[in-house]
Amino acid sequence: MDPVATEGSRMACEDAFEAVWSRARGYRGWLTEGQARLLFSCALGAPQPARILEIGSYEGRSTVVLATAIAGTDGSVVAVDPFVDDWKYGSPTTRRSFEAHIAQAGVDGHVQLIADYSTAVRPGWSAPLDVLFIDGKHDVVTVLDDLRWARHVRTGGVVLVHDCFSSVGVTLGVLSLLRPGSRLRYADRSGSLARFEVGSVGLVDRGRLLAQLPWWLRNLALKLLLRARLGGVARRLGHDSPYDPY
Template identity: 50%
Template sequence: MPEYPQTSADGRFSEIWTLADDIPGWLTEAQAELLHEQALALPSGSLAVEMGSHQGRSTVVLAHALDQRKSRLVAIDPFVDGRLFGGGRTRILFEKNIATSGVADVVELVCDYSTSARKNWTRGFDLLYIDGKHDYWTVGDDLKWRVHLPEGAPVLIHDCFSSIGVTLGILVRVLPSRDLRYERRAGSLALFRVGRPSGRDRLRILAELPWWLRNVVVKILLRLRLRPVARLLGHDSPYDPY
């Protein structure tokens, strides 16, 4: 069984973040550092899976860390058309950003829905990053990919305790589960690990609910154009908390 040590990001992270930060997206520096840390801690020759790549902001971070471990990344994204996603144009930008960042040979693109790709997937892998569609049903299906992970493998979920759909998925699918334990988060990026959870692990999930409720209130205030009120809750941005 491979070991997954708790490793801090090395000195190259600042260089990698400089590349990634030029790519549009919703990944913060602290979240990128957590992704980098977990990918860098994988055994040599590992495989990681990312669900939801957009223009490649998180992909570049993961791929550079994996490259240092002689490992690879499978990026799964359907690149559907739509106001928020961009379809084929976004795929072009993704492939350009991956190539420009020097990790094209590390990344294998699967242009498909994660729910469809899962049905025929047979390969084992060592890290799962979920940042696809944020509804309850898709998140629940994406969590099923963990059957291909070994004990101790990291499962990272973006917009956890921030999105209603994602958080409901965690409460229903993860809180009562017997094979995922919650460790910590960087903003809305939560780190879980394959393994039997303790009662304390479950309580840590519940302890995040006040922060989730705060984020839901902030989103409502922003949609009502009440940003000054949102500032009273510590949110000084026109964008949703992530």
């Protein structure tokens, strides 16, 4: 391949990421820049036209990043979110903010919203997926159900799980991937956003997933310290932020 053309396309991707991140970082949400980069590169690297399914969209920070990565193709992002009305994860205006952000980013032609619970949508779903992003309800029962969406992801596809090692419910759910017959191989992570590849899973892969548990315990300890207003102790442990580790 022509190295000049390759460098040109790498820079175009970088510019596209910078442009979407400068927009999306202004929406309320928890996704960090590193995590947005990981989502962007997974969407970009999927065979095109890609079908991406996102569980948990909130104001659209991750949705806009995923949709921008596939904007020059016939690909689509299916965004599944009931827009719950609770103290932390939404209000009656969240859906309106989501729709406005998708339109302002010019990706409404690539986003299909299903305003419902992932657990209600899953039993009727049959289409194959290239990328699955899980960032919905964080209790273990829902996470176990959300991981079952992965059976629709083709071999070689990607499953991304947010708060993978920073939440009790998500981590307990993800530990189910240690069972025999699991098809989700832990690859790497950006903060608490973990990337899994769909394929065969060996003992070494299971060991690499288990090796993240000390980091999970550290994050739980940090969250407890922050709840107990012991931010100074958290800082001494290397957590230089008033917010939970994500």
